[in-house]
Amino acid sequence: MMPPAKKEVRPTTRGARARTPAFVKNKRGVKNWKEASEWLEWRGIEDIECITPDQAGVARGKMMPSSKFTSNTSLALPSAPFMMTISGVYPEDGNGFAYPEDDGDLKLVPDLSTLSVVPWEDDPTAQVICDLVHQDGRPVEFTPRNVLKRVVAAYDKLGLRPVVAPEIEFYLVRKNPDPDYPLTPPVGRSGRPIGGGAGYSIAGVNEFDELIDDIYHFSEAQGLEIDTLIHEEGAGQLEINLRHGDPIELADQVFLFKRTIREAALKHDTYATFMAKPIQGQPGSAMHIHQSIVDKKAGKNIFTAADGAETDAFFHFIGGMQKHVPNALVMLAPYVNSYRRLTQAASAPVNNKWGYDNRTTAFRVPRSDPAGRRVENRIPSSDANPYLALAASLACGLIGMNNKLPAEPPILTTANEDEIDLPRGLLEAVDLFESDDELATMLGKSFASTYAAIKRAEFETFMEVISPWEREYLLLNV
Structure with a gap:
């Protein structure tokens, strides 16, 4: 007869467990980087997804080991993903919109109040929503979360x-x-x-x-x-x-x-x-x-x-x-x-x-x-x-x-x-x-011109596709 399976216990003493700060048990959000480190360590988190919504609301960002995330690593993304259509096309310049020639890096700033686990991943993984700022700290006007802010x-x-x-x-x-x-x-x-x-x-x-x-x-x-x-x-x-x-x-x-x-x-x-x-x-x-x-x-x-x-x-x-x-x-x-x-x-x-x-x-x-x-x-x-x-x-x-x-x-x-x-x-x-x-x-006028340019480009991409309606009613009748 097999002995009963042992219940998994976290490697900590009773006294240490009593001293566990309440915030590490929060399912969502911490106040600062020190709390973030303890929150991640308590859960054994291996990877973290640093994400931000693009113009379509699609998650863009980077994944990294949690140890790197808490080591004051600078996170950056190019501006391109926030000037792109849903099909991956870039709009033409005009009507107040101009694609930046250098496509320089924008800084990802994690909002630690959004820190949470990614429950569908097999490996222990967390996620955090980020804001985008310029290198000098100014908010990037055309990114969706900053528009709402x-x-x-x-x-x-x-x-x-x-x-x-x-x-x-x-x-x-x-x-x-x-x-x-x-x-x-x-x-x-x-x-x-x-x-x-x-x-x-x-x-x-x-x-x-x-x-x-x-x-x-x-x-x-x-x-x-x-x-x-x-x-x-x-x-x-x-x-x-x-x-x-x-x-x-x-x-x-x-x-x-x-x-x-x-x-x-x-x-x-x-x-x-x-x-x-x-x-x-x-x-x-x-x-x-x-x-x-x-x-x-x-x-x-x-x-x-x-x-x-x-x-x-x-x-x-x-x-x-x-x-x-x-x-x-x-x-x-x-x-x-x-x-x-x-x-x-x-x-x-x-x-x-x-x-x-x-x-x-x-x-x-x-x-x-x-x-x-x-x-x-x-x-x-x-x-x-x-x-x-x-x-x-x-x-x-x-x-x-x-x-x-x-x-x-x-x-x-x-x-x-x-x-x-x-x-x-x-x-x-x-x-x-x-x-x-x-x-x-x-x-924000920068957002307005960028968003309008993206939507015009999406319409032009849509117009390249021949629909079933056209094949059904026009193919043999016109």
Whole structure:
């Protein structure tokens, strides 16, 4: 008979264990480099991924041994990855954009408050989100995390603190190694392909029990908190809601959630996609953003007066979104595919109207108590870079408050079957974006010119591809 297996015990004495500082057990974040060294050592971390989001929200960066990470090593990246299209093409110079001739190094500065494990790796691995600065320490204006920080800082100067809560929809689909073939829904535990019309169905969620368990486990290990998870209307379409909080922290969480969900899906031989419209005939995927603004000194929501009524700031915030969000649409719907989601007679709005608990409007004011009054931006799609989507939405609201822009009357009926208030395609959206000087100033003109150039280049790349529709209807008929 085999002796019972010994329980693994960390090589430490009882006294040493009692002296273990509490911060090393934090699942997410430390305060300084000394704490980072102890945090990594306590977990036996071998490698660390130093990552930062590019314009598409893709993780770029470097991996290194943890011993090198904590030895005051200087980290650098070229500017090129932040001036590149989703297909790896670089835009042409012009319209205020110029590619730097020297392509000099930018410095990666780890934000130690984001330090966490990478739970899907076999070897003990950690990750940390980094900011980018120039060699003299100035923030790099055109990188997404710095764009959001710039907008949050503009609120801070006024004594205000934005509070946001994103909701992210995504699809699970069968593996699709050949991009010429349409995506199809996955097979769940029932053994049958998943069908549509399963909105809020618990049985629909249960089809993917093991995969969802991995999402929860991976998220918990990283200190990421899921508020709720539901099955949406589409076949294999799920939605994750996050707890409300600081915009930069929430953008970081969405950035990491996307990595987490993709990795969990791959573990189960499935793809997770955040494309806005991945399957023809199925609903698109959104990233709805709930927003409120707090007076930092008073600690109260400025959308609500002392008597519980709506304030001028509330209406001005909505007025700013109504006027400027159409110009910022390219940051909320960043790809050609994004505009396939924005169609009439759908829950994805093509208007700039607002209403009380009206899901056909672009800007919905959900039912809540006065202290929880907020504005939900229903326009962004799930393919949007979370840093840029939050920056754009909050910037538009702040411009409205600064300029005291009036809001139009709320819509009491269906708002998505009449006129179309938003650009219908990527190039039109870029044109509007470039025409809004006030928005460019708020976001940073270097970012605005870089982002517009990237989007024009992406459209030109898309135009090189011949679609199945063209082959079906034009090949033998014209």
